[in-house]
Amino acid sequence: MSGAPAVRVSIESSCERQVQEVSLDGLETYAPPLSMSQNLAKLAQRIDFGQSSDEDEDGPERDSREQWSKPEAEEDEGMVKFQPSLWPWDSVRNNLRSSLTEMCVLHDVLSVLKDKKYMTLDPVSQDPSVGKTPQVFQLLSKKKSLATAAQLLLRGAEKLTKSVVENQEQRRQRDFNSELLRLRSQWKLRKVGDKILGDLSYRSAGSMFPHHGTFEVIKNTDLDLDKKIPDDYCPLNVQIPSELEGSAYIKVSIQKQSPDIGDLGTVNLFRRQAKAKPGSQMWHLKLEAAQNVLLCKEIFAQLSREAVQIKSQIPHIVVKNQIISQPFPGLQLSISLCHSTGEKKNQRASPDKSKPDDHLYVLEHNLHQLIREFHKQTLSSVVMPHPASAPFSHKRLRMAGPMAYDKAEISSLQQSEGLLEKIIKQAKHIFLRSRTARTIDSLASRIEDPQIQAHWSNINDVYESSVKVLITSQGYEQICKSIQLQLNIGVEQIRVVHRDGRVITLSHQEQELQDFLLSQMSQHQVHAVQQLAKVMGWHVLSFSNHVGLGPIESIGNASAITVASPNGEYAISVRNGPESGCKVLVQFPRSQAKELPKSDVVQDGKWTHLRGPYKEVHWGRMEGRNFVYKMELLMAALTPCP
Amino acid sequence: MEAPPVSVMPVTGGAINMMEYLLQGSVLDQSLESLLHRLRGLCDNMEPESFADHELVYLLKGQQGNPFLLRARRSLLHPPAPWHLRYLGQPEVGDKSRLALVRNCVDVSASHGLPEVLNEMGFRMDHEFVAKGQLFRKGGMKVVVSKLSRVLVPGNTENTEPLSLSYLVELSVLAPAGQDTVSEDMRSFAEQLKPLVHLEKIDPKRLM
Numbered sequence: 109m110s111g112a113p114a115v116r117v118s119i120e121s122s123c124e125r126q127v128q129e130v131s132l133d134g135l136e137t138y139a140p141p142l143s144m145s146q147n148l149a150k151l152a153q154r155i156d157f158g159q160s161s162d163e164d165e166d167g168p169e170r171d172s173r174e175q176w177s178k179p180e181a182e183e184d185e186g187m188v189k190f191q192p193s194l195w196p197w198d199s200v201r202n203n204l205r206s207s208l209t210e211m212c213v214l215h216d217v218l219s220v221l222k223d224k225k226y227m228t229l230d231p232v233s234q235d236p237s238v239g240k241t242p243q244v245f246q247l248l249s250k251k252k253s254l255a256t257a258a259q260l261l262l263r264g265a266e267k268l269t270k271s272v273v274e275n276q277e278q279r280r281q282r283d284f285n286s287e288l289l290r291l292r293s294q295w296k297l298r299k300v301g302d303k304i305l306g307d308l309s310y311r312s313a314g315s316m317f318p319h320h321g322t323f324e325v326i327k328n329t330d331l332d333l334d335k336k337i338p339d340d341y342c343p344l345n346v347q348i349p350s351e352l353e354g355s356a357y358i359k360v361s362i363q364k365q366s367p368d369i370g371d372l373g374t375v376n377l378f379r380r381q382a383k384a385k386p387g388s389q390m391w392h393l394k395l396e397a398a399q400n401v402l403l404c405k406e407i408f409a410q411l412s413r414e415a416v417q418i419k420s421q422i423p424h425i426v427v428k429n430q431i432i433s434q435p436f437p438g439l440q441l442s443i444s445l446c447h448s449t450g451e452k453k454n455q456r457a458s459p460d461k462s463k464p465d466d467h468l469y470v471l472e473h474n475l476h477q478l479i480r481e482f483h484k485q486t487l488s489s490v491v492m493p494h495p496a497s498a499p500f501s502h503k504r505l506r507m508a509g510p511m512a513y514d515k516a517e518i519s520s521l522q523q524s525e526g527l528l529e530k531i532i533k534q535a536k537h538i539f540l541r542s543r544t545a546r547t548i549d550s551l552a553s554r555i556e557d558p559q560i561q562a563h564w565s566n567i568n569d570v571y572e573s574s575v576k577v578l579i580t581s582q583g584y585e586q587i588c589k590s591i592q593l594q595l596n597i598g599v600e601q602i603r604v605v606h607r608d609g610r611v612i613t614l615s616h617q618e619q620e621l622q623d624f625l626l627s628q629m630s631q632h633q634v635h636a637v638q639q640l641a642k643v644m645g646w647h648v649l650s651f652s653n654h655v656g657l658g659p660i661e662s663i664g665n666a667s668a669i670t671v672a673s674p675n676g677e678y679a680i681s682v683r684n685g686p687e688s689g690c691k692v693l694v695q696f697p698r699s700q701a702k703e704l705p706k707s708d709v710v711q712d713g714k715w716t717h718l719r720g721p722y723k724e725v726h727w728g729r730m731e732g733r734n735f736v737y738k739m740e741l742l743m744a745a746l747t748p749c750p
Numbered sequence: 751m752e753a754p755p756v757s758v759m760p761v762t763g764g765a766i767n768m769m770e771y772l773l774q775g776s777v778l779d780q781s782l783e784s785l786l787h788r789l790r791g792l793c794d795n796m797e798p799e800s801f802a803d804h805e806l807v808y809l810l811k812g813q814q815g816n817p818f819l820l821r822a823r824r825s826l827l828h829p830p831a832p833w834h835l836r837y838l839g840q841p842e843v844g845d846k847s848r849l850a851l852v853r854n855c856v857d858v859s860a861s862h863g864l865p866e867v868l869n870e871m872g873f874r875m876d877h878e879f880v881a882k883g884q885l886f887r888k889g890g891m892k893v894v895v896s897k898l899s900r901v902l903v904p905g906n907t908e909n910t911e912p913l914s915l916s917y918l919v920e921l922s923v924l925a926p927a928g929q930d931t932v933s934e935d936m937r938s939f940a941e942q943l944k945p946l947v948h949l950e951k952i953d954p955k956r957l958m
Contacts, residue, residue, distance in 0.1 A: 298942065311889060312795055487796050494825035495803040496885050496894050498834040499857055499924050510832040510861035 115229045117217065122210050124203075284327055284343040287389070291325065291344060295395060308348070308399045310406070314483035317406040323348045323395065346391045352398040354449035358407055360471040360531070362539055365440045401447060407479050407527070408445040414528040424528070431528070435536040436616055443475075443531070474534055474570065478527055534570050537599050540616055541573050544597055547621050548577065557581065557734040558588075558632050560625065573597045577625070579632045581736040587643055588636035588736060591628050623686075627664025630686040634667040636736045637682050641671040644743050649679065661685045671743075672719075678746040679719055682739075690735065693722040694746065766926050770838065770855035771933055773921040773940055773949040782895070782917055785946045786884065789893055792942055793886040801896075802826040802882040804907050806865065808873035820873060822864050826880070826907060833860040841953060850933040851951045855924065880910045883917060890932075891939060894920045919947050 125138040142150065195201075220227045288304075291297065296307045309321025324347045408429070415424040415431050424433040430444040490503045498506065504521050507513070513521075545562070552560045561578040568574070579591040594605040602614040602621060614620045631653060641648050649672050654665035666685030673679065679695040698720035725742065732738035777785050790798060803823050810818040821836045839854030860867075865875075883896030897917050899910035921940060925932045940949040 314794065316889075487794055489796060489799055492796075492799045492885055492887070493834075494801055494828040494831045495805075495823040495834045496801045496825075496881070496883075496896070497803070497805075497821070497823050497836055497857075498859070500887065500890075500892070503831075506859050507832055509859040 115231045117221075117229070119214070122206060280343060287342060287344040288325065290389070291346075291391060294392065297325065306346070306395075308352075308395050309402060310399075310483060313480075314485070314487040315406060316486065317402070317409070319402060319405070321349075321352075321399075321402055323398070342390055344391060346394055348394060348398040352401045354401065354447060355397045356401040356404040356445060356447035358404050358472050358475055359442075359444045359446050360468045360475070360535065361442055361466040362435075362468065362535060363440050363442065363466065365434070365438050403476065403479065404445055404447070407475050408443075410479065410482075410526075411443060411475075411528050411531070414526040418526060418528065433528075433532060435532055435539065439539065441532060441535050468535070468538065470538065471531060471535060475527070475531055478530060482527070533599050537571050537573070537597070540600070540602070541597050543616075543618055544575070544595065544602065544621060547618055548575075548625070551622065551625055555629065558629055558636075560629070571599050579625075579629055581632075581636055581734050583734070584636065584640070584736045587639045588632065590635040590639065591632040593628065623663040626686040630664065630684045630690075631667050633684045633690060633735050634669050634682060637669050637671065637680075637739055640736060640739055640743070641669075644740070644747070645674045646671040646680075646743060647674070655683065658683060658685075659688055661687045663687055673743070673746055675748075677717065677719065680739075680742065680746070681722070690727060692725040692727050692739075692742070694725055694742070695719045695722050768855050768857070768924050769842075769852050769927045771850040771852055771923045771925065771936060772951075773850050773936055774952045775919045775947040775949040776916045777895075777919060777947045778916045781946060785895065785917075785919070785943070788943060788946055789884075789886045789895070792939070793888040793893060796887075799885045800827070800883070801885050802880065804878065804880050804901075806878040807876045808868050809876045810871075810873050819876075820868065822860070822868065824862075833862060833864045834858070835860050835864060841955070848933060849937045849951065850923075851953065852933075854927075857924075875904075878904065879913070880907055881918075888939065890925070891921060891923050891936065894918075894922070896920075919949065921949050 123138075125141060127136050128139045129137040131137065219225075221229055288297075291306075296312070297304055298306070304325040306323045306325060307321055308323055309315065309317065309319060311317075311321065326345050326347055328341075328343050328345045408431075411431055412426045415426050415433070418424075420433075422434045424431055426432075429447070430442055432440060432442050435441050491500050493500060493506070502521065505518070508518055508521070545564075548560065548562045552562070558579050558581045561580065563576045563578070565574045565576075574597065575595045577593040577595060578589070579593075581588050590607065592607040596603040596605070600616055602616075604612045604614060604624070606612070612624070614624060634651070634653075638648055638651055640646075649670040651669045653667050655668045658666060663686045666683055666688060668681070668683040670679060670681045677697045681693045681695070682690060684690040696719065697717050699716035701720050727738065730738040730742065732741050786798070803825055805821055805823040808820045808822060810820075812818065819838070821838070823834045823836070825831045835858040837854075837856040842848075842852040842854075878901050880899045880901060881896040882899070883894065886893040886895075895917050898913045900913050901907060902909045902911060921936055923932050923936060943949060
């Protein structure tokens with residue numbers, strides 16, 4: 109033992125139990141031993157209750173079965189159904205045998221160790237040169253091996269970082285693709301070579317504007333991976349044609365005609381940008397703005413083409429980005445295309461900034477609608493040819509040849525009104541309507557008696573609106589409601605329908621409407637007296653809407669009425685004119701007149717009850733807040749109490 | 751009363767010479783649906799327009815070799831629509847790089863007495879067929895997908911049998927002479943239909 113290197117001998121007990129699990133750190137878990145009840149159950153399972161207890165008949169079979177079931181008795185739980193071994197000491201015998209084996213081995217090892225007769229314990233031989241190497245070599249070899257190990261680790265780490273970077277790249281790549289998918293869901297895209305082009309024009313919606321409207325989709329690669337990705341970063345960028353950059357709108361406005369035509373074509377007012385909807389991408393905003401610019405250009409091109417081609421009485425002027433026309437004398441309608449590229453911010457300092465609400469937004473909206481209507485018409489199925497080999501043209505125009513239409517019929521089939529004419533008509537109507545409203549409102553505010561009320565209808569047409577004008581006296585609305593006018597405001601004229609059935613057509617002149625309303629107001633007063641007389645019991649002696657006597661009115665005609673009291677003693681005469689105002693005279697019975705000379709002819713006392721001379725009433729000094737009230741008081745005063 | 755003197759010379763000619771640019775191809779019946787879907791997406795946004803036409807081809811045999819050919823076509827779906835008479839000239843022998851078939855084209859709308867007039871003029875009907883299918887348009891381009899059927903009994907358009915198991919696809923544009931950008935547009939449109947149908951220039955002379 110001494111001198112020879114030590115040999116390590118390991119002894120461990122034989123495994124009685126099975127290894128259930130070997131964990132990652134080498135620890136073995138054994139299956140727990142069976143408890144008493146489990147053991148009993150296991151033994152009971154081995155008993156085959158179906159078999160008879162006769163041993164003689166199945167002797168040899170049993171023996172063979174025994175021999176064959178012995179070697180697998182230990183692991184035999186699954187096969188127990190076969191034939192339980194009738195040898196109950198089987199497991200005991202096996203255990204004893206295995207322990208005998210182990211003991212013999214131990215004995216052998218100990219004898220080898222002690223006697224060294226036929227066998228010795230020889231340790232595993234070591235490399236003899238290891239101990240002789242100097243320390244430097246050892247160091248070097250250790251260094252080399254460490255270096256190899258380090259290299260392996262570094263290579264592995266490199267691979268890991270590369271895969272992480274690739275993942276990030278892929279994620280960005282996927283972002284670009286998902287953005288592209290979103291873009292494609294809203295805009296038309298196609299691939300040409302290795303470029304992705306898109307179409308933002310209205311051509312597929314029926315427009316015939318020759319602009320191509322192509323935009324290009326480019327990948328946004330100017331991103332530094334080290335820095336933090338900005339919030340509004342988008343991996344996709346669109347490049348729109350340079351002439352569609354910025355934003356544009358069409359400005360329609362009506363102004364008094366400017367005396368000089370020097371400064372035309374320089375209208376470039378710009379209003380603030382529309383707020384972007386949250387969540388919409390930058391490319392979407394850019395594309396929408398470019399599409400709007402294209403549409404505005406198309407509208408303006410169509411308008412200017414029509415302005416030049418269509419012959420009208422007063423020619424339209426087209427200067428740079430503005431079209432000027434004259435709907436009414438003294439009035440100027442200007443349609444201009446305001447396009448700002450968004451770079452120069454100092455163009456807001458424009459001289460006519462004083463009227464910001466000059467812009468008729470309704471007409472701008474209508475222009476957009478009209479051009480879209482025009483687009484839709486080119487796409488209607490009326491144009492499709494039947495039979496299919498015929499060229500595209502309007503269905504009814506194709507009949508022109510076979511049915512031998514003449515020029516008048518053909519021109520009636522063609523589009524009658526262009527965009528410009530339509531928009532001028534609409535502008536005229538809007539202007540006429542606003543002026544009518546202004547006239548009525550100014551009269552209403554200026555004149556308190558009688559009152560004028562205007563009820564505008566909610567539902568109007570682009571070319572026609574209507575308003576109902578009532579002239580009433582305050583406090584007597586139920587009695588005096590004979591003047592009710594329905595005004596239908598058209599493009600150039602106003603049609604008035606009176607309650608009594610008369611229809612009058614007024615021109616666009618503001619003065620005509622005003623004069624007409626004033627004359628109606630004066631007539632109202634006289635009508636009111638008539639209605640009041642009915643209520644008060646007075647009798648109407650005479651009534652005339654248009655009196656031919658007295659001073660001539662410059663506006664309309666004067667009206668007059670004479671009413672007599674219930675007992676006939678008094679009479680009131682009223683003459684009312686738009687300009688001359690009202691004149692009220694009261695006729696007294698002769699008995700009350702002092703200056704009447706006594707006559708010999710008329711001697712009977714009863715003749716003094718007749719009405720005689722007239723006396724004018726100082727109407728201005730009468731009590732009462734309006735004419736009808738004063739009249740009522742007067743009538744009441746002249747009616748004696750019974 | 752005398753007729754007023756004619757002071758203006760009658761108009762002779764002066765009509766614009768219209769050329770038809772044509773590309774043709776065909777698809778089998780099974781692939782028709784996918785082609786129609788693609789066309790619906792690429793072409794102008796309208797409801798798909800179906801048509802059923804009856805075409806009669808009239809020949810006038812003169813002393814010279816080539817007979818004069820006229821095509822008279824009427825719609826079976828819209829009987830009151832006028833007939834359409836068409837003359838197609840010889841394909842222009844331009845450079846080979848011309849991408850579409852270009853030929854002179856004269857289109858005339860005619861009333862319903864057209865066959866009688868042609869017969870009186872000396873034309874004889876060579877053959878007739880029925881074409882049914884769908885019609886698409888994109889701007890000025892017309893795409894016609896049609897199934898041609900043979901008329902078994904002359905004059906009876908109810909009794910027809912299809913000529914083949916495929917549909918004829920034609921892309922055509924009517925434009926005045928001299929516009930070469932038209933064929934470029936046609937070619938780029940045909941590129942977009944590429945895997946479904948190959949539209950190409952088919953010279954009718956080579957088929958004879």
